């Protein structure tokens with residue numbers, strides 16, 4: 001074991017009271033620890049982005065987000081940092097809550113010098129052990145927070161390699177892939193493995209809103225900016241401050257919105273609607289689309305300059321049918337997940353059912369698979385899922401009629417489902433395992449129209 | 453040689469010979485100690501509800517003494533000291549700066565219900581003085597060797613450590629003194 005050097009350990013002191021910050025800082029500076037201080041939750045989160053913090057001395061009562069809420073927030077992205085609560089208002093309740101939520105220890109102000117040095121000494125001891133363990137495992141360095149991404153197949157492993165490469169950089173990422181392939185999941189994985197993980201990732205579904213609403217959604221607005229704007233409202237650009245902005249379905253942005261976005265990306269600042277003051281745009285941009293942007297550029301539906309801005313690092317998500325090897329893993333994963341959430345015993349998947357899953361073409365990809373499994377878990381009574389429990393027409397995919405192309409089949413299937421659901425778009429999309437925007441796109445693509 | 457003024461704060465500490473303290477310090481580090489003739493008023497640092505004196509504001513008071521010109525100034529007080537978040541402190545110093553203070557309140561054996569011992573008390577005072585002055589000369593707590601710069605949270609810790617600096621700390625002092 002190497003000699004321990006306190007300057008290798010950074011303590012963050014979070015307290016709204018300046019004299020507390022100052023005296024704790026002075027006390028631990030004498031011990032040689034690295035010290036950072038924060039007077040509220042926002043500063044604390046910023047500190048965690050700028051420094052590697054090992055120990056947090058956390059006050060509970062603070063204006064704005066209180067210490068316990070801050071602890072919860074930190075625990076969402078950092079499981080390692082040691083949190084010691086120091087509060088003047090101790091109750092058994094808060095103590096229990098803090099410890100349950102993962103605080104290392106808990107003490108009340110004023111604290112005995114001896115107790116304080118003991119607490120920190122114990123924390124340091126734990127960090128030392130962790131670091132020794134880490135040193136042993138250093139060569140592996142795997143992604144964090146990706147437990148719910150299932151994929152052992154070569155194409156998925158390549159995707160995760162790309163995520164690992166790009167996550168720590170601040171580069172813009174474009175995620176391509178059919179509907180339901182897990183684009184949002186990958187966007188979150190990138191964010192959670194970046195230094196911005198201490199701030200939120202804000203998703204915006206560009207296809208879900210009409211142009212005018214989207215504008216105020218992104219930019220926010222001042223009070224009275226337009227009729228109906230009764231309050232000042234923060235836009236997504238602002239909410240993503242410090243974190244990441246995830247623009248989903250970016251291919252559906254109107255030309256006007258494309259220009260707006262391009263300007264923000266170029267100027268790195270923007271104005272709220274009806275606002276004078278410019279606001280800094282400090283976010284990492286992650287975009288996703290299921291359309292062929294290059295083709296849209298050629299047909300002038302998508303601006304070329306914006307395309308070059310966002311097409312810096314591309315991750316292509318394989319369709320589920322291109323990685324069938326993952327189907328069994330995914331299927332069992334979803335069976336377990338949905339059985340658990342419905343509080344049921346986990347049913348088995350029969351070999352025949354698995355065969356159906358393996359041969360189906362999954363136009364709606366993982367989402368479609370997940371929906372199919374969820375439905376099967378709901379309707380299954382026997383404890384063994386059979387092909388009859390699956391909402392897939394057997395034979396249709398496994399033995400396509402000669403001369404029928406995939407897209408013709410898709411068109412037919414969509415038509416059938418629409419009729420079955422009385423042209424209720426939401427319900428049909430759900431049944432198909434795709435989202436509404438995708439369904440609308442497909443209606444347009446196949447020229448499907450609601451019967452008069 | 454570096455000059456240090458030792459100032460009694462509030463009143464003269466009971467049972468402590470300041471001349472003895474001076475010799476005790478000068479024997480270990482090469483500084484020249486002057487003892488201020490009159491105690492300095494520190495009422496402003498009293499926290500009435502805690503019945504303790506805020507050591508940080510005492511440091512500020514020490515720095516305001518325009519008639520004290522020495523490079524370092526060390527306060528000694530019979531009153532109990534605190535900083536807001538801690539129940540008490542033995543002393544406080546500005547790291548690598550001018551002012552330091554320590555209290556004899558918890559250095560008396562009687563405080564712990566033990567028989568009075570002038571010898572122990574003097575030893576503790578000298579160690580506390582050296583420790584706080586060590587901070588003003590840029591030393592942090594020493595963790596590897598027996599050394600007066602070991603941190604002490606119990607009076608027993610003070611008794612255990614030597615009234616002297618370890619070699620690395622001494623080398624550091626050699627550079628600054």
Ligand SMILES: Nc1ncnc2c1ncn2[C@@H]1O[C@H](COP(=O)(O)OP(=O)(O)OP(=O)(O)O)[C@@H](O)[C@H]1O
Nearest residue numbers: 148149150178179180181182183184185366367435
């Ligand atoms: N590799 C995977 N492992 C586990 N679950 C997955 C995986 N990929 C996708 N899913 C699940 O499938 C569903 C759809 O994923 P997601 O929303 O990320 O897809 P998407 O590509 O963004 O779809 P769309 O284009 O329709 O927006 C989610 O519930 C997600 O958790």
Ligand SMILES: [Mg+2]
Nearest residue numbers: 180183184248
């Ligand atoms: Mg999505």
Ligand SMILES: [Zn+2]
Nearest residue numbers: 030583593603
């Ligand atoms: Zn000290």
Ligand SMILES: [Zn+2]
Nearest residue numbers: 594599618621
């Ligand atoms: Zn030493």
